[in-house]
Amino acid sequence: MCQDTPLAGSPERAARRLAEIRASRRTVLTAAASGLAFSSAVGAAAPAGAASARTKKRCYVLVTDGCRPDEIEPTLTPNLHALREGGMWWPRATSMPVMETIPNHVMMMTGVRPDRSGVPANSFYDRELGEIRDMDQPSDIRVKTIIERLGKRGFTTGTVLSKEYLVGIFGERATHRWEPELYIPVSGHAPDLLTYNALTSMVDEFDPHLVFVNLGDIDRVGHTDLTGTNLRLLRQAALLDTDTLVGRFIDGLKSSGAWEHSMVIVLADHSMDWSIPTNVITLQGAMDEDPLLGGNVVIADNGGADLVYWTGPSSKLDKAVKRIQQIAEATPGVLKAWDRRTPWLRLGPESGDVVVFCQAGWRFSDPDPVTSNPIPGNHGHPATRSIPFFIGGGHPAVKAGKVFSAHARTIDVAPTVARFFGLPTPKKRYDGKPRI
C-alpha cells in the first residue's frame, strides 16, 4: 500500500522535513531559472580534470510508479512504447517482495535484496520505537547506494522524487535534490507535471550524470479514487499525461544533442491490482482471539501484504509462527503465509515473523477492517510483480530493438548504472545483474 497516514502528506510535515534538510550545514539551496528550488551538497563539483567530470555519459532512471507492463501500448502510451521498441526490453521483468514503492526504489539504487538493504516494505513495526512507521528515514538504508558510489568517484547525481517518503529515505545522498514544496494531501505526492519541470530544470541547471526520477501520478490515481467508478478513465488520463511528459523529456535530449550520450532506464516499482469492497482481509481480530497470540501480535499493513510480528517471548516464536500461518491461511483471500525465515524471501528481520500475501483481487486492512485501508488499488502481493522494464537511449551501450527472455528485476538497476559508468564491482557483490 502506498497510502500514508493522513499526516504524512500534510503541509506541516512537509514543511518540517524541508526545514530539517535545509538547516543541514551540508546543503546549499539554489533557485533555478524555472523558479524551482534545489538542495545541493556543499562543494558538489567534481575535481577539475577528473575523468568522471569530463564524461558526456548521462543516465536517467525513470520510474513510472505502479505502471503495469500491459499498459504500455501504441495508443495510450506512444512515447513509452516507442522507447521500448527502439531499445532493449525485458518482457518477463518483475518487482521484488514486498512489491511496494519504498523497498523497490531502494532495491533499484542499492542492487541488493532487503535482507541486506534493511528496507523490506513501506510500512513496518519498528521494534525499537514500539510503533508502526513508514520506512522514510535516511538511516533505514543500511548499505551504499549507486548514488553514493558515483558521488565518491566524482560523478554528480540528482534525485527528483515525487513522493514524500522517497524524499525522506534517500535524504541527502544525491549531489542535487528536488524536495517538493508541497504534496497533494492524503496521497503525499507531487503531480507529474511538477516533477517533470523539476527534472528538466535540474538537467538545465546542473546536468548531473545520473538522475533518479519517480513519477507518481499513475500509481496515485489507482489509490486515491475511492469510488472506483471513474477509475479506468482516470488511470488512462494519468498514463497519457505521464507518457506525454516522458516523450517531451526524450525530445529535449534529442534536440540538445545529449541523446547520443544517454541511457534511459524505464521501469516500475510494482504494478497494480484492484479489489472490490467485500474482498478485504483483516487478520488482527483472529490473532487477538487466539489464546497464544492474543496481545502478542502486531501487524504492519502493506496493501497486498501483511507483515506479522510476534512480540511475545522468543521461546515461543516457532510455535507462534506456525499458529499465525494456520490462522492466516484459513482466512478467505489469503494466498500464502510465509515464515519470514524462508530463505528465498530474503526480507530480513524488519519484515517481522510471518509475511502474508493476498490473492489477486483482494487487499488487507489491518488492524481495522474498515479504516486501515479503504483504497481499491493495492500492490505488495505476487499479482503485482510484473513490471515494465526497458532501456532506451542513443549511447552505443543501448542496443536497438532487442528483446530479452531473461528475468530482469528492480535490483538490476544499480549494477546496470555501475557498468554504464565503468565502476568496479563492489567487494560485497550486487544481488542484481547488469543488463547492458
Ligand SMILES: [Zn+2]
Ligand atoms: Zn509505487
